[in-house]
Amino acid sequence: MSYEFLALPPSRETELVVKAFFKITSAEGDVRKDFLLPDGLPSFFYLQSSQPIETIFGETGQPISLQNGFYVGYSNTLVEFMHAGMNIVGASIYPVYFKMIFDISPSEIINRFAPVRIEALQAVADLMNSERDTMTEIVNVFEQYVTQQLTNHPGNYDFETLYRKLIGPGGYTLGVEQLAESLGFSTRALNSWFKQHFGMSPKQFMKLVKFNQALKHIYERTADVKLSDIAHEVGYHDQSHFIRDFKSICGKTPKELLGTSNSLSNRFRLF
Structure with a gap:
């Protein structure tokens, strides 16, 4: 199974909040099974895939089908998923800041992916559909949103x-x-x-x-x-x-x- 994985460090303005920005690309093909491990970091990401991605948290979890769009997610167990190719951009956030940024408690998304709509991030969808390399621009959109949210919701x-x-x-x-x-x-x-x-x-x-x-x-x-x-x-x-x-x-x-x-x-x- 072949993946292209890219991790980018945050800027100085967001490094206390964001662990890393990431991009995951897997070419279209037969349905494949894979997994991710819990790292104690909630994430938000934009998913682009020609087919829904089936995900399961833990050994007894119920399958969750992910369509194209924005999601937030968090786990303390293994996450298995089935896919036939995907393109994902997102960021891993330190959990203590998550509620400040998204007004969602990590307890509301533990061991699940929840769809979200954030107007300030809609430009990411357009950039994902571009044929050029837009990762730097996507990270800029993410960082502007995070910085604005921190201004509106100071930390403790x-x-x-x-x-x-x-x-x-x-x-x-x-x-x-x-x-x-x-x-x-x-x-x-x-x-x-x-x-x-x-x-x-x-x-x-x-x-x-x-x-x-x-x-x-x-x-x-x-x-x-x-x-x-x-x-x-x-x-x-x-x-x-x-x-x-x-x-x-x-x-x-x-x-x-x-x-x-x-x-x-x-x-x-x-x-």
Whole structure:
């Protein structure tokens, strides 16, 4: 299966909000099956495809059919999809900013793709239909929208600081009580706040951060590094526990995942 994948860094004006802009292109052909892994980043994107794309979140999820248009989506599990060719442009957003930008809580789109219509972004559809390379222009449209939304909806410094701490080195080792105390919240209030801004509980989000830290080590490891070394590096004392947690998130063991080098998930690594 052949994909063209391009990731572009955001400008200085939007780098605190946008992890990366991306473009995914797959030529028309027979229907193919592939998957993406949860990276803790909600996204918005414009899809262009001659046939609907069937997507399924998790092992027991219901199929969701995506037609041409704009979508927002977010997952904490494996996303499988069937397609016969597609062209996608979009951006991965840090979750703490998502509601400010789209006025949609991540909890409303967890493990689903939801269609959206945003007038300020309609120029993207026209640019996608152009025969020339318009990615730079598309990113400019996206960035103008994000910048305007940030002007209209200023962020919360405490939330931003907490998020950076969570995704930083060793952030996944923080306990729920520690997080609550650092914000002056009760654990109940912290759980409510996390579900609103992260789409899941603190425990679930920390498990996802831990998964992506492990994933990064797995993809970057050298021949002399064992999976048990990676398990210990991300805080597991028991390798079997590490593998169970890993599989509970993505449906695959680390070894099984390494055998899927041609998948889109192997290219789409923005964690």
